[in-house]
Amino acid sequence: MSRPTSGTLHHIELWVPDLDHALTSLGWLLEALGYTLTQSWDNGRSWHLGPTYLVLEQSRALTADRHDRCRPGLNHLAFHVEDDSTVERLATDAANHGWHLLFPDRHPHAGGERHYAAYLENDDGFEVELVAITSPQRK
Numbered sequence: 001m002s003r004p005t006s007g008t009l010h011h012i013e014l015w016v017p018d019l020d021h022a023l024t025s026l027g028w029l030l031e032a033l034g035y036t037l038t039q040s041w042d043n044g045r046s047w048h049l050g051p052t053y054l055v056l057e058q059s060r061a062l063t064a065d066r067h068d069r070c071r072p073g074l075n076h077l078a079f080h081v082e083d084d085s086t087v088e089r090l091a092t093d094a095a096n097h098g099w100h101l102l103f104p105d106r107h108p109h110a111g112g113e114r115h116y117a118a119y120l121e122n123d124d125g126f127e128v129e130l131v132a133i134t135s136p137q138r139k
Contacts, residue, residue: 004051011053012077017065017124019043019058025098025122026056032090033079067125076119076127084108084116084132091118091130098122 004010016022027045031037035047035054044057069075081087087108091101102119103110111117116132 009052011055013055013057014074014126015059015062016056016126017058017062017067019045019056021098021122021124022056022058025094025124026126026128028097029090029094029099029128030054032093033081069121069125069127076129078117078129078131080133081130082132083134087116087118087130087132091120094118094120099128102127 014022014026016026023045027037027047030047030049033049035049037045038048038053039046043059044055046053046055067074081090091107095101099120099122101107102121108116108118110119111129111131118130119127120130121127
C-alpha cells in the first residue's frame with residue numbers, strides 16, 4: 001500500500017439497500033477499476049486501491065430502499081480511468097452489471113466538450129462518473 005498524502009480520502013462507506021445488487025454493479029466496477037477485495041462479512045465488503053478503500057454495507061439502520069442522488073448527500077462518485085477507449089469499454093460492459101448510461105444524448109461529453117466521461121446509474125440509484133485521464137481533446 002502506498003503512503004497517503006494528507007487530505008486524500010481514507011475511505012468511503014456506502015450503505016446499500018441490497019448487498020447482492022451492489023456486488024453485481026458496484027463490486028464489479030471496483031474490481032474492473034483495479035480495486036482489490038480485502039474484507040468480506042455477512043452484510044458488507046471492502047475494496048482497497050492504494051491507501052484508499054471503499055466499503056459497501058447493507059445496514060439494518062437504513063431508512064430507505066433506494067439511493068436518491070438528487071437529495072442532500074452524495075450525488076456521485078467519480079473515478080479516473082486511463083483513456084477514452086477504457087471509458088467506452090467500461091460503459092459498454094457496465095450494462096451487463098446493472099448500470100445504464102445517463103445523458104446518452106450528450107455522451108461522452110455530458111460534462112463539456114473537453115471532458116470525456118461516462119455517467120452511469122445502477123438499479124439502486126447510485127451514480128458513478130468514469131473520467132478519461134487522457135482523451136483526444138487532452139493529449
